[in-house]
Amino acid sequence: MPLNVQPLPNSSFGCLVNFSGADDAQAAVSAAEAERNALPEALFASHGLLLMKSMNGINAEPSLLARLSRLFGPEVENYHQALTTSNYVHIEVPEIFIVSNIPPADRAPPARPDPPLTEDGKLPVQFPHRRGWHTDQSYRRPPPDISLFYAAIAAPKNQAQTLYADGIAAYEALPPALKKRVDDLIGIHVKPGAGRAEYAVRAGDEPLPLQAHELPQHQPVVRVHPVTGQRALYLCEAGQMDWIDGPFVGMAPGPDGDGAALLYEIMSHLTQREFVYAHEWDQGDLVIYDNRTLLHAATWFDTDNHERLMWRTTVRGNPGPEYFGERKSWIPATEPNV
């Protein structure tokens, strides 16, 4: 079955894909396995964003999501081996990480931006009005390549969107002087909740003691994609950068240092509306995104009145030559580093 590839509506990047004649999730996954390179090639040709609609059959057969994930790289992360609390791991398929406000996952969405809409009445996307921009698990080396994000239960429209920012287009559009400054820059990323976030440092919180496998990790601010060779901005903000020693190696640290000023400059450039796609979820939507080229951010939804259940997998194994041969930073030295 051939893969149909169309531009993603309302976006300057990404593609809407489906296999001809595959009218349910089982058929789509079988077609993708028969044409193993079709989806990855479409992903890499579209700056790293694919949307598959009507994959609702994954609800009844969640292993389909793990099967599809295996087409995108050598390792689909098993969350039982990744020090993840068990209430966030799917009970039957340990490759699925649960993002939901439904117990036992109980994860609250981010707060609404202040003000909740832009002056022209739109959903705020640009940093720092919009906060929470990140790339998955950038506090680990090597970081994951690709995530698959599936809506098992979607909240209503006009809330609970996921925002994606095109790091390739944003890099290409950098003013030459800024491009020169970021080309060899190294960011210091840390797991949220370690007391090293911008807001924690500003509040004077005591940072948590971290064990060796939890330490902040260095990542290039410009990633070179190992398949396409394209260069993309790779950066997080408030909660996933280290605002004590960073955000950047070799620059004045802390929320009021030169590094912070540069981060604000890069991040507000990268999240301009022209580089951002806001996905409004339908139940059964599957979004596949390349963490090496895109940032993303969650938005608020009304948890008092709506339930939302999202399943995510992460695929690793091709981070690029600068990571080759490294042990996994997040696995304690006393455990096998597989």
Ligand SMILES: [Fe+2]
């Ligand atoms: Fe994420």
